[in-house]
Amino acid sequence: MGSSYHQFCPVAKAMELFDERWTLLVVRELVLGSEHFNDLRRGLPRMSPTLLSARLHRLVSAGIVQRVAEGSDVRYVLTPAGRDLEPVVEALGAWGLRWTGRLGDADLDPKLLMWDMHRNVVHSAVPETEVVVQFTFPGTSWVSQRWWLVITETAVDVCDTDPGFDVSVRVTAGLRELTEIWRGELGWSEALDSGAVVIDGPSFLCRSLPEWFAPPLAAGDALIGE
Template structure:
């Protein structure tokens, strides 16, 4: 745990654990369903594996996370104490959407976007068989990958930054910021399509159905505050 605030206040005691850098984001990933170390890394692509291991150990020592052997590997699961953090994570996220809306270019990460998209798919809405969504972000600076693929089949989805070699069902070409704004609920699919910041290529029926394949971010439905009225 971090340095003590030396206060008896329960907020202070909780924050001795939770305000360590990355800690609450690890809890966010566990709440979202990640349980394997590599999956946690994909949801936290800019966190070092060493620091992730350290934070998981701290959470386990605090009784928030437990390690379980499963299928020949270690999985990380929230304990009852950890599961009580779900509404806190959701409340912090909702507050962030409402009051900290500004996104810098450094906040835009295609790897994190695709990882979040892959776990928010309405599999009942996706065509049967294998469905491949190819995404291209021409504005992403090198050396970061500009091309990504979502492979959806049998109720599961995988994210690839190399061509998996399957026939593509539908293709998207987008400004990264535009698709992030759609995913966060800041813009609608229709809005960014009209502006040309997002283009969809494929059969018309598939293009029309595509938005319904995704349930969007957990925070996309958070009501935004009314625009400030000039004095």
Template sequence: MGASYHQFCPVAKAMELLDERWTMLVLRELMAGSGRFNDLRRGLPRMSPALLSKRLQHLTAVGLIRNDDGRYVLTEAGFELAPIVEAIAVWGVRWIGEIGDADLDPKLLLWDMHRRVDHGAVPPGRSVVHFDFTDVSGAARYWWLIITAGEADVCDADPGFDVTVTVNGTLRRLTEVWRGDVSWQHAQRDGALRVYGPEHVRRTLPSWFTLAPWASTTRPA
């Protein structure tokens, strides 16, 4: 646990536990469905494995999570934090300004998208979405999302399957779409995103993904 505030106030006592760096983001990942250590690492790519292990041990010791045969799951106390995490997300959307360039991460974006695939909206069989981020240099420019019945996987190297549809454009714009700042349609109209593939796939692609609940938050004028 972090340093004590030495106050009896329950806010102070709660923050002694929750305001350590990365703790709330670890809880966010657990609430989003990540449970295995490697899945948590993919949702927190800039957190060192040693620090993640330390935070998981601490959260287990204080009773917010438990380890079920190698999978970390929230306890009742941990689940009660879900509305708080969601409220922080809504507040962040409403009142925190533009995201900076350093906040853009294709690996994190695709990982988040892969776990919010609406499999009922994706055509039967295997669908491969190829992402070409024109504002990203090097190998990190190209990504593939492979969707099969009930499963989705992210690849940073060509998996060798036929591509169903290609999304070409800036990482910033797709991140803004994913955050709910702009719609798919708006991003395509202004030319920041271009979708290549059969017409019916291009038309339905946005419905393949379910945005987070906070993405619909109304922004102040």
């Protein structure tokens, strides 16, 4: 167990668990639906595997997470106590969006953006059984400036190398602008009108593409209803 504040205050007791670095971000990933170790790592790429294992062990010991082993498949699932943290994560996201100010350049990460978008696809809004979306971020310093989402009826794959399928629709965007759209700070319409985002492809796909993605926790209703 971590160090104690030796206070009866329930906030203090909760923070004995959650003020450890990365712990609440691990909970965020679990709230967002990641259950496997490698998926958790993709949402937390700067967290070492050793530290992730330690934080998961601590959360299991605290009754926040249950480790479920089915043969060689191991999943980490939130318990009822863990599920009760969902509104806490949502509230922190909303507070952070409102009060933490403009993102720095070091906060912009196409890998994390694509990972978050891939797990927030609304399959019922995608008008075809299989769609390949190519995202291009010109002018970024990242090695990979092009990314692909391969969307089928039941799954989404994110690729940083060409998957070899015909591209259905192309999105060319500033990394900052698309991140701001995803956070709910910038509207699709505004970004398209300004040229910060360009969508190329069949008109019915271009028109509907913004509806293919549900807003993440922090964006609330700002991304919807444009």
